[in-house]
Amino acid sequence: MKIRKPNLIFVLIGVICSIKIYIYNSLCSPFELLALIFFVSNIIFNLNNNSKLIKTKIFNSIRNLLFFWAAIQFISDVYNESSFNDLLKGVGTPLLILLSVNLFLFLYEKSKSNLYFVSDIFIGVALTNIFYGLTSGFSLETYLKFGGIIKLLSAFVCLIPNNYINFGATIFMALLSILFQIRSVLMQLILFIILKIKIFNKFKISFPILSHNPKTYKIVLNGLLNYLVIIFILIISNPLFDLATNIFTLNNFNNDRAEVIKDQIDTNSGIFAARIEYYSFFSQFIDSPIFGHGSWANDEEYKYVIESERRSYQNKGLNDYEILRRIKMVNYLENRESFIPFHSYIMQVVTWGGIFAASFFFYLLNISIYALIKKNLYTIEVLFLVNHIFNTLFSPIGSHRFIIPIVCLMLMIIYLRKDFDEKSSKNIFTIN
Numbered sequence: 001m002k003i004r005k006p007n008l009i010f011v012l013i014g015v016i017c018s019i020k021i022y023i024y025n026s027l028c029s030p031f032e033l034l035a036l037i038f039f040v041s042n043i044i045f046n047l048n049n050n051s052k053l054i055k056t057k058i059f060n061s062i063r064n065l066l067f068f069w070a071a072i073q074f075i076s077d078v079y080n081e082s083s084f085n086d087l088l089k090g091v092g093t094p095l096l097i098l099l100s101v102n103l104f105l106f107l108y109e110k111s112k113s114n115l116y117f118v119s120d121i122f123i124g125v126a127l128t129n130i131f132y133g134l135t136s137g138f139s140l141e142t143y144l145k146f147g148g149i150i151k152l153l154s155a156f157v158c159l160i161p162n163n164y165i166n167f168g169a170t171i172f173m174a175l176l177s178i179l180f181q182i183r184s185v186l187m188q189l190i191l192f193i194i195l196k197i198k199i200f201n202k203f204k205i206s207f208p209i210l211s212h213n214p215k216t217y218k219i220v221l222n223g224l225l226n227y228l229v230i231i232f233i234l235i236i237s238n239p240l241f242d243l244a245t246n247i248f249t250l251n252n253f254n255n256d257r258a259e260v261i262k263d264q265i266d267t268n269s270g271i272f273a274a275r276i277e278y279y280s281f282f283s284q285f286i287d288s289p290i291f292g293h294g295s296w297a298n299d300e301e302y303k304y305v306i307e308s309e310r311r312s313y314q315n316k317g318l319n320d321y322e323i324l325r326r327i328k329m330v331n332y333l334e335n336r337e338s339f340i341p342f343h344s345y346i347m348q349v350v351t352w353g354g355i356f357a358a359s360f361f362f363y364l365l366n367i368s369i370y371a372l373i374k375k376n377l378y379t380i381e382v383l384f385l386v387n388h389i390f391n392t393l394f395s396p397i398g399s400h401r402f403i404i405p406i407v408c409l410m411l412m413i414i415y416l417r418k419d420f421d422e423k424s425s426k427n428i429f430t431i432n
Contacts, residue, residue, distance in 0.1 A: 004161050006120040013107065014124020017100070018402050020132075026089055028096070029402045035099035038106065049102060051109040053412045058367070061216040062101065062408050065360040069094040073295065073353040080294030090295025090352055093401060094360065100405035108409060118410050119158040119380050125403065126155035141180045149173050149185045150387050157380050166379055167196070183245065184274070184394065192386045195372050196379070216363065223362030226369055227346060230393065234271050241271045273313070275394055277343040280307035284340060284351050292354040299340045302327065308341045345392045345400070364407065365392055371414050381410060 017031035041047065053059055070091050077087040111117045129151040133143035153173050157166050170189060177186040234241075272278045284293065284304050299305050302324055309315050315323045331338055342348040346365075349358040368385045371377060377385075388407045391400055 002162070003159055004116075006123050006159065007111075007114070007116065010111070010114070010117055010120030011124040011127070014121035014126075015128050016124075017121070017406070018125045018128040018399075020399055024085075026092075027399060027401075029399075031103070031402065032096045032100055035096070035103040038103050039099050049106050049109075051105040053105050053108065053409075053416060056412060056416055058412050058415050059101075059105070061219070061363060062360070062412075063098060064216065065220070065363055066094040066098040066101075069349070069353070069357050069360050072357040076291045076353040076357065077294050079291045080288075080297065082294035082296070086295040093397065097401060097404050097408075100402075101408045104405050104409045105412075108413075116158075118406065118413065121406060122154045122380060122384065123158050125406075126151040141182070144176065144180055145182045145185065149177060149182070150188065150383070153189075154380060154383055154387075157383060163379065167193075170196075184390070188386050188390050192383050195382050195386065219366050220359045220362045223364070223366035226366055227362060227393075238271060273311070275343050276308045276311040277341040277347060279311045280304035280341055281347050281351070283307055285355070288354065290354045290356070292350060292352050292357065293340055295352050297340045297352065299338050302338060304340050305338055343396055344394050345397055348396050361392055364404075364411070365389065367411055367415070368407075371411065375414060377414065381414060384410065 013031070016034070017029055019030055021028060021030065042049065073090045073094070074087065076082075077090055082090065108114075108117055129147055133148055136143075138146070153169060156169050160166060160169070170193060174186060174189045174193075177183075177189060280303075287293075305327060306320055306323055309323050309327060310320075315326065318326070327338065340351055342351045345361050346358050349361060368389055372382065372385055372389075384407070388403075397404075
């Protein structure tokens with residue numbers, strides 16, 4: 001088994017971009033600080049970023065949509081009278097992503113478009129993730145659930161350039177997910193395998209609303225349509241998901257986890273049993289579809305929190321008054337505020353800034369799905385884009401903000417290069 005030697009500088013970049021630090025109670029990474037310094041230096045010394053990727057349409061679209069997101073969020077925060085600190089954090093998120101993308105493009109150009117630039121960065125991200133997993137005090141199950149399996153597999157794929165071994169590692173990780181009953185990871189690995197063996201192509205499955213249009217607003221619109229279709233498919237597949245979950249819990253290796261999953265099945269919430277925030281999302285959107293509720297908006301009347309918590313297995317049999325009393329007690333004991341609930345990139349941005357603020361994520365969603373279905377990708381690209389799409393649907397932004405610029409860089413590289421001939425290609429990172 002041959003292990004590829006990664007570029008240690010690229011690995012270090014991955015470590016730096018995924019380290020978590022707090023400045024005035026605001027989460028950021030050292031890479032974002034470097035990106036800010038790089039931006040200011042360019043202005044002071046009148047330097048230009050000559051990366052060829054900056055001249056592409058996809059970069060222009062990403063840049064414009066991030067500026068648009070920041071502007072819309074600013075308007076939303078002013079309209080909703082958000083605190084100055086919350087406004088800075090809300091508007092700062094898209095701007096920090098843009099600054100990080102800009103620095104990544106510069107570094108990629110300086111690497112002479114090294115084929116393994118992104119792969120080695122992933123190794124650094126995985127090493128940081130492992131460090132946090134070992135030092136956080138989390139159980140093995142919790143670590144594997146919250147990114148451990150995907151990060152470990154990503155690093156393995158980047159270090160062991162052999163498709164057969166990588167496929168075996170994927171099957172092993174899937175079995176590990178079953179053993180620890182981690183459904184979210186298993187879903188990603190199943191989709192990864194489906195895309196890897198190109199089932200959609202073999203059965204000539206078409207996607208009518210999936211298209212790559214040169215006009216940004218049409219890509220955004222297609223992304224919105226794809227998002228709605230995915231949510232609809234997930235809703236109608238709830239009975240099938242519950243059936244699969246019942247089979248899932250037959251393994252007795254992790255009894256505590258099995259009991260939690262069975263309790264979630266009893267709520268009849270299907271795939272959304274672990275993402276109950278979706279049950280209040282519609283009300284949140286209807287109440288303020290254009291301007292949202294502002295950054296870090298508080299649910300002062302507990303309206304949306306109760307709508308979500310009604311679906312929690314922990315509140316089974318409780319009325320609204322009892323649920324509210326329980327929530328207030330938890331908030332008091334943990335000294336936390338009652339924010340309007342969200343648990344996905346899109347849900348968070350729509351809740352904070354309204355539907356138009358999420359244009360950036362609708363854009364990324366559409367071009368990510370299009371790349372997975374229509375383009376020849378390297379194995380690590382398939383795995384990472386699947387994980388990105390899952391997070392877009394089911395994870396809050398949080399520290400994922402550090403990874404989003406890497407997704408942008410990867411997509412720009414994918415759309416810039418010409419599709420390689422898989423049959424004649426000798427590169428061991430190809431899909432087949």
